[in-house]
Amino acid sequence: MSSVESLREFVNERLTAAAEEIFRVFKTTIVQYEEEIDRQRVMLDICWKPQVKLHRIELPQQHVCKEEEVLADQQLCNQERNSSLDQEDPEPPEIKEEQEELCTSREGEQLVLKVETDTVMLTPAYEESDHSEAEPTSDHQLLSNNSHVAESPDQKGGEHGDSGSAGDGEQKEKKRHHGSKSHSDYAKNSSDIQHNTHPGEKSFSFDKFGKSFKCTSQLNAHMRVHTGEKPYSCNTCGKDFRKPSELTIHMRVHTGEKPYSCNTCGKTFSDSSGLRSHMRTHTGEKPYFCKTCGKTFRSWGDLEKHTRVHTGERPYSCKICGKAFTHDSHLTAHMRIHTGEKPYSCNTCGKTFSDSFGLKVHMRTHTGEKPYSCQTCGKAFNIKSNLTVHMRTHTDEKPFTCQICGRSFNQTSGLTRHMRTHTDEKPFTCKTCGKAFNQTSNLTVHMRVHTGEKP
DNA sequence: CTGGTGTAGGGAAAAGCCCGGG
DNA sequence: CCCCGGGCTTTTCCCTACACCA
Numbered sequence: 001m002s003s004v005e006s007l008r009e010f011v012n013e014r015l016t017a018a019a020e021e022i023f024r025v026f027k028t029t030i031v032q033y034e035e036e037i038d039r040q041r042v043m044l045d046i047c048w049k050p051q052v053k054l055h056r057i058e059l060p061q062q063h064v065c066k067e068e069e070v071l072a073d074q075q076l077c078n079q080e081r082n083s084s085l086d087q088e089d090p091e092p093p094e095i096k097e098e099q100e101e102l103c104t105s106r107e108g109e110q111l112v113l114k115v116e117t118d119t120v121m122l123t124p125a126y127e128e129s130d131h132s133e134a135e136p137t138s139d140h141q142l143l144s145n146n147s148h149v150a151e152s153p154d155q156k157g158g159e160h161g162d163s164g165s166a167g168d169g170e171q172k173e174k175k176r177h178h179g180s181k182s183h184s185d186y187a188k189n190s191s192d193i194q195h196n197t198h199p200g201e202k203s204f205s206f207d208k209f210g211k212s213f214k215c216t217s218q219l220n221a222h223m224r225v226h227t228g229e230k231p232y233s234c235n236t237c238g239k240d241f242r243k244p245s246e247l248t249i250h251m252r253v254h255t256g257e258k259p260y261s262c263n264t265c266g267k268t269f270s271d272s273s274g275l276r277s278h279m280r281t282h283t284g285e286k287p288y289f290c291k292t293c294g295k296t297f298r299s300w301g302d303l304e305k306h307t308r309v310h311t312g313e314r315p316y317s318c319k320i321c322g323k324a325f326t327h328d329s330h331l332t333a334h335m336r337i338h339t340g341e342k343p344y345s346c347n348t349c350g351k352t353f354s355d356s357f358g359l360k361v362h363m364r365t366h367t368g369e370k371p372y373s374c375q376t377c378g379k380a381f382n383i384k385s386n387l388t389v390h391m392r393t394h395t396d397e398k399p400f401t402c403q404i405c406g407r408s409f410n411q412t413s414g415l416t417r418h419m420r421t422h423t424d425e426k427p428f429t430c431k432t433c434g435k436a437f438n439q440t441s442n443l444t445v446h447m448r449v450h451t452g453e454k455p
Numbered sequence: 456c457t458g459g460t461g462t463a464g465g466g467a468a469a470a471g472c473c474c475g476g477g
Numbered sequence: 478c479c480c481c482g483g484g485c486t487t488t489t490c491c492c493t494a495c496a497c498c499a
Contacts, residue, residue: 041490
């Protein structure tokens with residue numbers, strides 16, 4: 001072996017050792033990043049992994065560009081939002097939070113515009129997003145090949161199974177720089193779409209790990225919308241909240257603090273949105289309207305409640321019987337059926353009621369108030385439904401028909417009672433002689449036999 | 456024929472429960 | 478979150494017509 005060859009061999013060995021060392025360090029770094037990203041993914045427990053790996057492995061430069069775009073777009077979106085929405089109006093909190101997160105890409109801009117429209121036009125942002133999304137394109141499949149998408153538990157089906165060929169890289173690069181395709185390319189379903197529009201997608205960068213943390217915390221705050229996580233608890237009543245600001249406002253329930261007052265009537269409120277909504281009672285303004293029926297409302301909350309009339313959504317369900325309600329207050333009232341609670345009592349006779357209006361109607365039995373009068377005979381009734389039934393005596397309407405004999409009745413109670421003549425049911429028994437009757441009034445008449453009472 | 460008794464329906468009072476909206 | 482007003486349903490009750498029988 002010549003000295004030249006020996007030198008070459010020596011150099012080769014050193015180079016190999018150096019390369020191995022570099023590779024080892026690189027691999028260690030990769031593993032650390034992998035672990036960190038996996039940790040983030042587990043923490044979030046959603047489908048972030050595909051996007052994270054995609055950018056980290058294949059687009060070390062891409063994130064820089066995208067991050068700048070994100071900032072620019074964020075400003076753009078903020079300007080857009082500020083110019084189009086009531087800046088101080090916190091309503092609707094949910095949607096607004098979504099808006100902030102949607103303002104992250106050029107695609108996001110479009111979504112924001114839609115969402116802002118729907119703040120008035122009723123349709124939830126995500127619903128609209130879903131509608132705007134097409135089926136995954138072939139590009140999506142292409143991208144997925146090299147990006148571990150198939151590993152994601154959220155990516156169902158076998159369409160991402162193959163490992164990508166070397167030639168895919170350039171196409172992918174082009175695709176990802178093509179802003180208008182960003183999230184439809186990456187998305188498979190609506191949940192993917194939502195997450196692909198978050199700023200965190202771009203911020204999980206390979207070479208700016210510190211920044212990733214910052215974005216992740218912001219991402220975490222947002223993701224509580226999806227996870228339902230509410231880490232901020234009230235020390236007084238134990239209620240949980242997603243954000244510190246929500247807890248702050250809630251605490252005023254306990255402190256009684258109402259820092260917002262109406263300049264017109266002096267009424268005070270614990271939060272600014274309450275005051276703003278109240279101010280509309282003075283101005284008559286009803287800026288929120290239902291696009292289904294056209295009804296207008298003063299606040300987003302009112303519109304949101306109303307929307308359930310059309311959607312049939314019943315978000316409040318009883319844990320005991322499972323019955324669901326459109327309002328939380330309806331569930332509260334319903335729970336009194338199970339608890340037997342009757343917080344409303346009559347000052348005159350002491351009778352108690354489970355709901356306030358029940359007491360109010362009851363009071364009419366003491367006052368004699370009968371606000372509903374028959375236009376035909378002038379007879380008055382304390383509640384409208386009793387007048388409605390009464391009107392059948394004039395119209396001869398008998399909507400309740402016996403399926404056995406065909407006889408009809410103007411009240412359900414009449415039919416129910418009549419049915420006992422077919423079933424021979426006699427639930428009312430004389431305690432003196434044991435004779436049974438199918439009507440309680442017949443038993444009452446019968447008792448005269450024993451008491452000697454004359455009618 | 457009359458009065459006692461039983462049967463069945465008419466109608467109303469009031470409470471229960473639920474719902475939409477302010 | 479609370480409250481109000483209202484709708485529909487259900488229960489309970491009083492009253493009455495009618496049949497049957499001694």
